[in-house]
Amino acid sequence: MGIDAALAGRTFPPTAPYAVTAEHVATFAAAVGHPGGGAAEQLPPTYPIVVTFAALQQFLDAEQVELSRIVHGDQRFVYERPVRVGDVLTATLTVTGVRSIGGSDIVSTSSAITDAEGALVATAGATIVHRGEEA
Amino acid sequence: MNAGETLGPVTFAVTRADLVAYAVASGDHNPIHVDESVALAVGLPGVIAHGMYTLALVGRAVAEWTGGAEVVELGGKFVAPVVVPAEGAAEVTVAGTVGEVDADGLRALALEVTVEGRKVIGAPKAIVRA
Secondary structure, three states: OOOOHHHOOOEOOOOOOEEOOHHHHHHHHHHHOOOOHHHOOOOOOOOOHHHHHHHHHHHHHHOOOOHHHEEEEEEEEEEOOOOOOOOEEEEEEEEEEEEEEOOEEEEEEEEEEEOOOOOEEEEEEEEEEEOOOOO | OOOOOEEEEEEEEEOHHHHHHHHHHHOOOOHHHOOHHHHHHOOOOOOEOOHHHHHHHHHHHHHHHHOOOOEEEEEEEEOOOOEOOOOOOEEEEEEEEEEEEOOOOEEEEEEEEEEOOEEEEEEEEEEEEO
């Protein structure tokens, strides 16, 4: 099943607010071997993937796309400020483009990651590739 | 650090156990990163690392090189899969060169992310507050 090109421009509902805990930051930092662990002032810069992925998963579920047919094409984070323990983050995904190449659908997205006050913390641009049956 | 200075290279070993731990930590439970039969069934060459795991290694290298400088931008294109064998590890190498500080006090790091000499992240970008 392909991804509808008409989705371009659509914004999906925000993810459930996600509270950043020291415990989870420590787990994430340990998983990627990030120096300093959870006690460090600087979280691993890729930490916001947690809410970004939740937004992507929500999008895939809404479109009934099987996760195993997805590979990550690219990812870019632009940070307005560092994420901190205690932040409550929400990601709101907008589909910025859908194109098909060789049986695969390439979906470009941009997720606004905001804090409890609604202020922008980071913008996460992600391209995901839905690999068709022939891929 | 000074403009033109070389960073690394630093090599990270990535095992399947690392990917299992990363799946739990990140919430990305795509089976192509942990289950070889699924990966092969969808036409991949084997279990592949999460692109975000590889990018996290870049973040780790940047943190180590800069002493934990604030990262204001990080990203890249996952141009080739990092295939992780059942036994042993894939080796991801990150190297870089320090750029100039711009008028906003930001410094770009020019990076190369490779496995066995082959580029796995295209146009990797890291900008830190100098």
